[in-house]
Amino acid sequence: MTPSRRPTIREVALEAGVSVATVSKVLNNRYGVAEATAERVRAVVDDLGYESSLVARSLRTQQTNVIGVLVADLEPFSAEVLKGVADVVRGTGYELVAYAAASRVGEHIGWERRHLSRLGGTLIDGAVMVTPTVTDISTSVPIVAVDPHAGHPGLPVVDADNLNGGHLAAEHLLDLGHRRIAMLTGRADLMSAQLREQGFRAALGEAGIPAADQLFVPGDYDPDVAEKNAYELLTRPDRPTAIFAANDATALATLEVARRLGIDLPGALSVIGFDNIPDGAMCTPGLTTVEQPIREMGRRAAKLLLDRLTAEPGTEEAPAEHIRLDTRLVVRGTTAHV
Amino acid sequence: MTPSRRPTIREVALEAGVSVATVSKVLNNRYGVAEATAERVRAVVDDLGYESSLVARSLRTQQTNVIGVLVADLEPFSAEVLKGVADVVRGTGYELVAYAAASRVGEHIGWERRHLSRLGGTLIDGAVMVTPTVTDISTSVPIVAVDPHAGHPGLPVVDADNLNGGHLAAEHLLDLGHRRIAMLTGRADLMSAQLREQGFRAALGEAGIPAADQLFVPGDYDPDVAEKNAYELLTRPDRPTAIFAANDATALATLEVARRLGIDLPGALSVIGFDNIPDGAMCTPGLTTVEQPIREMGRRAAKLLLDRLTAEPGTEEAPAEHIRLDTRLVVRGTTAHV
DNA sequence: ACGGCCAACGAAATCGTTGTCGATCACCCG
DNA sequence: CGGGTGATCGACAACGATTTCGTTGGCCGT
Numbered sequence: 001m002t003p004s005r006r007p008t009i010r011e012v013a014l015e016a017g018v019s020v021a022t023v024s025k026v027l028n029n030r031y032g033v034a035e036a037t038a039e040r041v042r043a044v045v046d047d048l049g050y051e052s053s054l055v056a057r058s059l060r061t062q063q064t065n066v067i068g069v070l071v072a073d074l075e076p077f078s079a080e081v082l083k084g085v086a087d088v089v090r091g092t093g094y095e096l097v098a099y100a101a102a103s104r105v106g107e108h109i110g111w112e113r114r115h116l117s118r119l120g121g122t123l124i125d126g127a128v129m130v131t132p133t134v135t136d137i138s139t140s141v142p143i144v145a146v147d148p149h150a151g152h153p154g155l156p157v158v159d160a161d162n163l164n165g166g167h168l169a170a171e172h173l174l175d176l177g178h179r180r181i182a183m184l185t186g187r188a189d190l191m192s193a194q195l196r197e198q199g200f201r202a203a204l205g206e207a208g209i210p211a212a213d214q215l216f217v218p219g220d221y222d223p224d225v226a227e228k229n230a231y232e233l234l235t236r237p238d239r240p241t242a243i244f245a246a247n248d249a250t251a252l253a254t255l256e257v258a259r260r261l262g263i264d265l266p267g268a269l270s271v272i273g274f275d276n277i278p279d280g281a282m283c284t285p286g287l288t289t290v291e292q293p294i295r296e297m298g299r300r301a302a303k304l305l306l307d308r309l310t311a312e313p314g315t316e317e318a319p320a321e322h323i324r325l326d327t328r329l330v331v332r333g334t335t336a337h338v
Numbered sequence: 339m340t341p342s343r344r345p346t347i348r349e350v351a352l353e354a355g356v357s358v359a360t361v362s363k364v365l366n367n368r369y370g371v372a373e374a375t376a377e378r379v380r381a382v383v384d385d386l387g388y389e390s391s392l393v394a395r396s397l398r399t400q401q402t403n404v405i406g407v408l409v410a411d412l413e414p415f416s417a418e419v420l421k422g423v424a425d426v427v428r429g430t431g432y433e434l435v436a437y438a439a440a441s442r443v444g445e446h447i448g449w450e451r452r453h454l455s456r457l458g459g460t461l462i463d464g465a466v467m468v469t470p471t472v473t474d475i476s477t478s479v480p481i482v483a484v485d486p487h488a489g490h491p492g493l494p495v496v497d498a499d500n501l502n503g504g505h506l507a508a509e510h511l512l513d514l515g516h517r518r519i520a521m522l523t524g525r526a527d528l529m530s531a532q533l534r535e536q537g538f539r540a541a542l543g544e545a546g547i548p549a550a551d552q553l554f555v556p557g558d559y560d561p562d563v564a565e566k567n568a569y570e571l572l573t574r575p576d577r578p579t580a581i582f583a584a585n586d587a588t589a590l591a592t593l594e595v596a597r598r599l600g601i602d603l604p605g606a607l608s609v610i611g612f613d614n615i616p617d618g619a620m621c622t623p624g625l626t627t628v629e630q631p632i633r634e635m636g637r638r639a640a641k642l643l644l645d646r647l648t649a650e651p652g653t654e655e656a657p658a659e660h661i662r663l664d665t666r667l668v669v670r671g672t673t674a675h676v
Numbered sequence: 677a678c679g680g681c682c683a684a685c686g687a688a689a690t691c692g693t694t695g696t697c698g699a700t701c702a703c704c705c706g
Numbered sequence: 707c708g709g710g711t712g713a714t715c716g717a718c719a720a721c722g723a724t725t726t727c728g729t730t731g732g733c734c735g736t
């Protein structure tokens with residue numbers, strides 16, 4: 001019985017009666033080997049089921065042909081970005097691996113840095129980082145950020161038009177006649193959250209409605225936080241007639257709170273979210289929301305990264321691009337007139 | 339300016355005035371180096387910010403200290419398993435990477451095999467496979483399967499007690515007085531789906547209710563398929579008073595169909611799902627379901643795998659374990675009497 | 677027939693690390 | 707003072723691939 005170990009290139013060479021160098025040349029179809037021998041080598045290769053060791057190859061060539069996606073947690077948003085990246089990576093000869101950080105909040109401080117330095121230049125050739133919070137990325141591998149922390153210096157970014165998205169949400173509610181509108185704001189450190197709020201405030205301003213600070217409560221992109229604050233908001237004597245939640249997860253939490261409080265929806269309260277995650281469409285009534293093309297964001301991020309990786313070393317580095325994709329209003333059943 | 343490349347062990351050795359071997363010994367704190375030199379080496383190491391190359395180390399030691407989780411797609415189920423695996427892997431010195439297969443259905447034929455052979459023995463030391471469909475796993479790395487394809491030979495498996503789960507669902511509906519109960523069955527090739535149906539049928543039988551074949555329609559674990567079939571089911575003249583969906587995703591799709599048809603829920607129709615994914619709890623009304631401890635399944639799978647990996651080579655291989663975790667009825671708002 | 681040339685191939689260096697094993701040296705004991 | 711004994715360290719051979727560069731041999735032209 002043949003050994004169950006995976007065969008090495010040496011064994012292939014031996015079997016085919018050629019040198020290791022020749023086998024390598026055949027596999028990477030490089031110039032300088034006769035078709036006859038190449039044929040013979042190929043026969044032996046798939047007879048033995050040989051596959052070259054990615055590790056050994058990486059050591060030699062100094063690149064792994066693997067790109068990583070680093071996500072803080074596997075919420076639907078990250079998962080969707082990941083799928084978008086996978087769409088693009090497939091068929092390019094690159095492998096795709098995902099690294100999920102801590103599941104416990106607060107534990108991921110510095111996680112991104114640690115992982116990047118461990119992996120970069122040794123396990124992955126580049127990375128797509130989803131909602132990264134690190135401020136100084138001083139690493140050797142190229143990085144593309146999706147929906148990053150506010151105030152990043154010069155690294156390529158893909159995000160949605162959050163500013164206009166916030167604007168759209170406010171406009172929709174204003175069109176329906178709402179005047180006392182509250183907002184569950186997002187994670188304060190993320191650019192997307194800041195822009196959504198900014199666009200929202202701008203639209204209110206344009207409509208001549210003063211922004212009352214007590215109507216802006218933190219939702220933090222987190223259902224639990226949002227639930228607590230939505231409850232507080234909805235039990236006030238002068239409770240708002242509409243709520244803009246900075247993302248769908250917190251909007252759904254708000255719906256749940258309203259239901260518990262027996263508030264008629266959308267009769268007595270309108271709720272609009274942001275993201276357009278699948279769950280929002282499934283719920284009863286369907287969640288009105290601002291859609292951002294998450295999967296497409298993943299695709300664009302991957303393209304950006306692959307472009308950098310496959311760029312000729314000679315060509316000068318392209319300036320950090322910033323790709324901003326459009327957002328779009330999706331009206332369903334949780335918003336209504338008055 | 340120092341080169342921006344990551345430093346090698348050789349440079350550390352040079353800087354510290356010792357040999358490469360000594361540096362290696364210090365880093366892996368192996369016996370045979372004086373504390374004074376060790377101290378000096380350590381100083382240089384974090385002065386230069388040196389980190390050993392995982393690639394080179396892997397090539398030498400023939401193990402990568404990375405375990406992989408292979409999922410067909412990143413639905414909530416897989417994501418939750420992944421988190422469970424991450425819980426266990428953290429702090430063990432192993433890295434965790436996730437490989438997502440095709441996003442398009444049907445494209446993943448043979449995908450598992452390809453990836454395993456490419457990665458196994460070269461990029462990962464072992465793998466947890468979620469709902470694997472391959473039948474012959476002839477690879478060099480240890481594998482643990484979560485909720486596998488039916489009829490696997492001798493590989494360790496972690497799953498939930500699907501048989502009893504199906505039984506619980508049926509019992510619940512029977513207790514509520516339902517007699518004409520339909521089922522949206524799951525993916526026919528998965529063990530879990532078969533067992534859920536089997537438990538369900540058994541409970542019906544015990545109650546003296548003949549199983550009418552026209553009440554069993556495929557849901558396929560897929561919301562789109564389920565939507566189509568649920569529609570057909572609910573527009574029949576003698577439509578069922580209750581539906582058992584083989585998983586929550588299809589149960590939610592059923593709810594959506596019922597809502598579109600204007601069927602009062604749970605007054606005129608009871609729906610029960612399986613899994614207890616978060617979305618089911620968020621919806622209005624909350625989805626009654628059978629819970630399986632998905633995250634815990636991930637944890638157990640990871641433990642099983644790590645046990646195999648860290649087992650002394652001398653000890654004989656333990657027989658393939660099969661860990662079956664309990665399922666539990668979670669009653670919410672989508673089921674009611676009569 | 678001989679020199680030159682090109683295609684085809686192989687020997688060897690290399691990537692960065694670990695582990696074995698021999699060399700060195702100080703020290704202690706008889 | 708000599709020999710034995712640890713402790714400490716470094717030289718070197720792997721690991722499995724890629725790539726450079728030199729060697730071989732055949733063929734062609736004159």
